[in-house]
Amino acid sequence: MSKSNRKVIITCAVTGAVHTPTMSEYLPLTPDQIAEQSIEAVEAGASILHLHARDPNDGRPSPDPALFKQFIPRIAEATDAVINITTGGSTRMTLEERLAFPLLAKPEMCSLNMGSMNFSIHPVARKITEWKYDWEKPFVEGMEDLIFRNTFKDIAYILKTLGDEGTRFELECYDVGHLYNLAYFVDEGLIKPPFFIQSIYGILGGMGPDPENMAMMRTVADRLFGRDAYEFSILGAGRHQMHLLTMGAIMGGNVRVGLEDSIYLGKGVKAKSNAEQVRKIRHILEELSFEIATPAEAREILQLKGKDKVTY
Numbered sequence: 001m002s003k004s005n006r007k008v009i010i011t012c013a014v015t016g017a018v019h020t021p022t023m024s025e026y027l028p029l030t031p032d033q034i035a036e037q038s039i040e041a042v043e044a045g046a047s048i049l050h051l052h053a054r055d056p057n058d059g060r061p062s063p064d065p066a067l068f069k070q071f072i073p074r075i076a077e078a079t080d081a082v083i084n085i086t087t088g089g090s091t092r093m094t095l096e097e098r099l100a101f102p103l104l105a106k107p108e109m110c111s112l113n114m115g116s117m118n119f120s121i122h123p124v125a126r127k128i129t130e131w132k133y134d135w136e137k138p139f140v141e142g143m144e145d146l147i148f149r150n151t152f153k154d155i156a157y158i159l160k161t162l163g164d165e166g167t168r169f170e171l172e173c174y175d176v177g178h179l180y181n182l183a184y185f186v187d188e189g190l191i192k193p194p195f196f197i198q199s200i201y202g203i204l205g206g207m208g209p210d211p212e213n214m215a216m217m218r219t220v221a222d223r224l225f226g227r228d229a230y231e232f233s234i235l236g237a238g239r240h241q242m243h244l245l246t247m248g249a250i251m252g253g254n255v256r257v258g259l260e261d262s263i264y265l266g267k268g269v270k271a272k273s274n275a276e277q278v279r280k281i282r283h284i285l286e287e288l289s290f291e292i293a294t295p296a297e298a299r300e301i302l303q304l305k306g307k308d309k310v311t312y
């Protein structure tokens, strides 16, 4: 597909490991809830699902393959969506835990975070007086003193192990330095185009949600890789989600929504599901005459190995 005739890929990150049950009653926690909201998000127009697992007893982020196995095959059976499994997990998980399910499942796509960094929402804890579960408050407050570890060695390991299985990556870049890290791995011969660059704005610890940052990311990515070598995508955290995504699409980018990144639909209004956010961005994009990519088109654009070559 030529870039002048391009279609916009909508990724939906369904639950994540940042928000906690107290923050939104609509956050999917159990395998059933994750499966149902994922399927509905695909029906609404998402072609890629970015997925984490949670302990169904209390909603705590979990890397347990047994939990992933309760919803991934069900989603794959019910939809044609590209299943993209996190390798970021949460800042409390070891690399081994984070990779436990991806290495078993060999999915078409995995997330890959392009550098170590601070990554926190601890200020949110100040606004919450009553928590649903005991683990939540220390979990959120404790992020202030944690590092999201993604060393060069960690990244190389993920590129070698999963890359050898034909898995391609959602390259999560929270700062301009992460683009240079990607360029390093290109030079090392560990990753080949097309690169799916998920540029992330508004996470405390990464770039702020300022439009100039998006222009800078685009300019640097063009310089390092050339526009034809990569697909640009936009993730705006929290209340910055919809306007940054709209701007990013106008700049030639793809978009990521989902309750992992924002629990809101609009100002002061919580999203009741992931599909609500997908429908909203789809509506905005279609009003601007953009066409939305189907899962098959997303596979073609990103040159994915296909749904028949996974092991879940």
Ligand code: KMH
Pocket (backbone or CB within 6 Å): 013, 016, 017, 018, 086, 087, 088, 089, 111, 112, 113, 172, 200, 203, 260, 261
């Ligand atoms: N919540 C995103 C900003 C991952 O899963 O690898 C971070 C994320 C990390 O998506």
Ligand code: ZN
Pocket (backbone or CB within 6 Å): 013, 016, 017, 050, 052, 086, 088, 111, 260
């Ligand atoms: Zn994630």
